Amino acid sequence: MRTSNHLIGVLNFLTFLLSIPILGGGIWLSSRASNTDCLKFLQWPLIIIGVSIMVVSLAGFAGACYRNTFLLRFYLVVMFFVIGVLIGFIIFAYVVTDKGSGRRVMNRGYLDYYLEDYSGWLEERVASDEYWGKISSCIRDSKACRKLARNFNDVPETADMFFERKLNPIQSGCCKPPTDCGYLYQNETVWIQGAGLVGTNPDCNKWNNDQQQLCYDCDSCKAGVLGSLKKSWRKVSVINIVVMIILVIVYIVAYYAYRNNKKMDNDEPYGEARMTKSQPSAFHL
Incomplete structure (x- = not known):
């Protein structure tokens, strides 16, 4: 016993x-x-x-x-x-x-994320208006994009250095425009249109250099959240x-x-x- x-x-x-x-x-x-x-x-x-x-x-x-x-x-x-x-x-x-998973981009160390690659219960919940406002606000408050900044001997990193970085899904989807938009790198979170043209991706017109907006309303940001999850x-x-x-x-x-x-x-x-x-x-x- x-x-x-x-x-x-x-x-x-x-x-x-x-x-x-x-x-x-x-x-x-x-x-x-x-x-x-x-x-x-x-x-x-x-x-x-x-x-x-x-x-x-x-x-x-x-x-x-x-x-x-x-x-x-x-x-x-x-x-x-x-x-x-x-x-x-x-x-x-x-x-x-x-x-769903990130897509490899030529000559880039990071992946790009697209919402159409995801589907099902989790995608519907994240993309819904009921939740996305709270989620995007939370990401903005976490200062995830501000943490992208890097300096080497007080000199900001160049475009080539940034393109070689391994960004997490949130950083890639929310803090920069999708690569196929053709924006030109100025720094980690500031990008300008190349030759006055942008790609056909709907997110291209949603990108904003305002640090409180960036790509927080982009489908790529929602896809980044799903990739991180x-x-x-x-x-x-x-x-x-x-x-x-x-x-x-x-x-x-x-x-x-x-x-x-x-x-x-x-x-x-x-x-x-x-x-x-x-x-x-x-x-x-």
Whole structure:
């Protein structure tokens, strides 16, 4: 009995530790939302899952330490649903970030982003008027574009130096005009029309050198947000998959340890089938 309780206690302590990276992933997405992605509703599922695993693990740990059958049963039932929700969230994250990526541009180190490359629930939510006003305002307040400025020995970087840079999706989509617009580089966030002409991309006429406007109303900026979200969610999903596999293994071992506890409560020797007893006990979880 003590061995089984100790095993369940150790396993629940492990699941408590596993909840930390999930919760940390949600907090990391939250910090990303404050600085770049600006979609704070997206990190809450992770935070809720992480907190749920943490609370349930503590219940299972307490149940093992104090031999509380109710808490152990509560742990097994709730953890089963938590694992199911985690699997659902992983699938959802991959489905909504499946389409779309940056396009390579000749003689450029960065990628260009186009809204038509994305589709689905996430694209509709980001591009909607209800959310985009808040998102663009958040990006503007984060000063993401102002951080692009670089000086070398008090000399601003040249166009060739800028073209070789690896810009993140937000910087590429929101802080400069699309490359096919043909604007000429003056500095990181100031561009002028080349020979008085602009490309056919609708974003070309939306670009403004006003540092409070830039390309914040461009579709390329919305695509940049989606590209940034895809990178963030994919990183977190890798952690979630590893945690989910470990949780499933831990749950299976904890379930059999709990069944062993129940057999001992019914005075059954370990490994003895219930039907071999003269008066078989009732079946319980």
